[in-house]
Amino acid sequence: MKSLRGQLLTWLFVLLTITGIFAGLGSYLVALHEPDEDFDDTLRQLAFYIGEGASQSALSAPESSDLEPEDVLVIQIWDSAGRVIRMSDLELPLPRQGKTGFVNVTFAGDEWRTYSLVRPQRTVQVSQRVSVRQELAAESALRAVYPVAALIPLSWLFVWLVVGRVLRPIRCLVAGLAARAPGNGEALDASGLPSEVTPLVEAVNALLARQQALLDFRQRFLADTAHQLRTPLTAAKIQAENLRHASSPSDVKELSADIERGLKRMALMINRLLDLARADMPDRQPPSEWHDLSGILREALEDVLVLAGRRSIEIDVTGQDEASILCDRVEIRMLMGNLLDNAVRYTPPGGKVEVAIKVSSESATLDIIDSGPGIPESDLPKLFDRFVRLGTADVDGSGLGLAIVKAIASRHAVEVNVSNRRDRIGLLVAVVFPMARGSADARATPRPRVGKG
Numbered sequence: 001m002k003s004l005r006g007q008l009l010t011w012l013f014v015l016l017t018i019t020g021i022f023a024g025l026g027s028y029l030v031a032l033h034e035p036d037e038d039f040d041d042t043l044r045q046l047a048f049y050i051g052e053g054a055s056q057s058a059l060s061a062p063e064s065s066d067l068e069p070e071d072v073l074v075i076q077i078w079d080s081a082g083r084v085i086r087m088s089d090l091e092l093p094l095p096r097q098g099k100t101g102f103v104n105v106t107f108a109g110d111e112w113r114t115y116s117l118v119r120p121q122r123t124v125q126v127s128q129r130v131s132v133r134q135e136l137a138a139e140s141a142l143r144a145v146y147p148v149a150a151l152i153p154l155s156w157l158f159v160w161l162v163v164g165r166v167l168r169p170i171r172c173l174v175a176g177l178a179a180r181a182p183g184n185g186e187a188l189d190a191s192g193l194p195s196e197v198t199p200l201v202e203a204v205n206a207l208l209a210r211q212q213a214l215l216d217f218r219q220r221f222l223a224d225t226a227h228q229l230r231t232p233l234t235a236a237k238i239q240a241e242n243l244r245h246a247s248s249p250s251d252v253k254e255l256s257a258d259i260e261r262g263l264k265r266m267a268l269m270i271n272r273l274l275d276l277a278r279a280d281m282p283d284r285q286p287p288s289e290w291h292d293l294s295g296i297l298r299e300a301l302e303d304v305l306v307l308a309g310r311r312s313i314e315i316d317v318t319g320q321d322e323a324s325i326l327c328d329r330v331e332i333r334m335l336m337g338n339l340l341d342n343a344v345r346y347t348p349p350g351g352k353v354e355v356a357i358k359v360s361s362e363s364a365t366l367d368i369i370d371s372g373p374g375i376p377e378s379d380l381p382k383l384f385d386r387f388v389r390l391g392t393a394d395v396d397g398s399g400l401g402l403a404i405v406k407a408i409a410s411r412h413a414v415e416v417n418v419s420n421r422r423d424r425i426g427l428l429v430a431v432v433f434p435m436a437r438g439s440a441d442a443r444a445t446p447r448p449r450v451g452k453g
Contacts, residue, residue: 343368
């Protein structure tokens with residue numbers, strides 16, 4: 001596995017080394033040529049400011065000299081007649097130049113850099129060995145390279161410290177993740193992290209949130225299943241034990257009927273739990289297709305026609321404006337079916353359920369109005385809770401129908417409002433679908449009524 005820190009250090013070390021080499025080479029080349037101008041300027045200044053008076057005694061060489069070769073400058077002065085009136089070294093009689101300026105001359109196997117100042121009264125000439133100049137320039141250039149060479153390892157150390165400090169928050173983040181307990185969905189703290197790492201932390205937090213939602217969903221489903229199936233399974237076990245000890249055919253028949261009813265209730269509960277699990281599943285893809293609201297309503301009505309006919313409940317579709325909604329067709333049908341099923345089950349035999357779809361400029365509303373007993377106002381907030389059954393106790397049900405409605409409505413951003421009727425006893429359910437496509441003044445298509453009995 002490649003280390004980000006190792007790669008950063010390697011590339012930065014290489015970059016700094018190459019940069020140092022080029023910087024040192026550039027400094028060396030610049031320092032190698034710069035002394036030439038200084039040396040030339042020295043020769044010129046000497047030629048201009050050397051003294052006038054010179055006697056023949058000046059022609060004599062000094063008795064002893066402790067000068068280094070690089071310090072030796074040959075100074076020569078001639079008068080207007082070309083006679084030598086001063087010479088710093090009698091052993092180096094360099095040739096006289098005829099015009100003012102710099103020139104390189106070769107004498108006695110050495111190359112000399114010479115500056116001549118030619119005037120009517122005299123000629124002054126100052127010379128220096130080229131090899132000495134080159135040696136001094138090389139030493140100066142090397143002295144210029146030493147600081148750059150010393151900075152390269154210092155820059156390595158500085159980069160090593162900086163990279164370690166910059167990556168320290170990431171190491172702490174990784175250590176914190178590694179030390180987390182399973183199931184800990186708490187979001188990571190992105191404060192103090194580099195801005196380039198923040199999107200990664202945000203993505204990890206989103207992943208943790210989804211994971212936590214899945215864990216919560218699993219625990220909730222397991223708890224609901226265990227809570228709801230424990231009682232019917234225990235009852236079925238007791239009834240089976242009683243059936244084994246039944247002594248008469250009538251007892252066998254009665255116990256068998258009890259077991260059958262218990263199994264039906266258990267099957268209904270399992271189906272409801274599965275429906276709730278599908279509706280409550282997190283991280284599902286959002287709906288992407290438009291569906292006709294009236295068509296979904298017709299399918300939901302077909303699901304409750306048999307129950308309504310058996311209970312002599314009249315279902316009256318009073319309005320059906322045209323509208324399309326962005327939804328999962330199966331889930332919206334389940335939402336409508338659960339609401340219609342509740343309305344039919346809690347409406348007394350011979351009662352009536354009214355259904356209507358009304359479309360406005362921004363939404364479509366499905367109204368379901370029954371003539372049942374209604375719900376006390378204090379119990380309305382608990383209506384969509386799981387396993388809560390309000391109203392008549394003898395109505396079959398699992399207490400999950402409206403919880404499924406709530407889950408589906410939340411996923412589709414649908415608003416479900418429940419209130420007691422004001423004109424008479426009964427319940428009014430208004431389902432508001434946002435972003436509907438349709439016409440508010442479209443002609444309503446009446447649906448056939450389900451007769452009583």
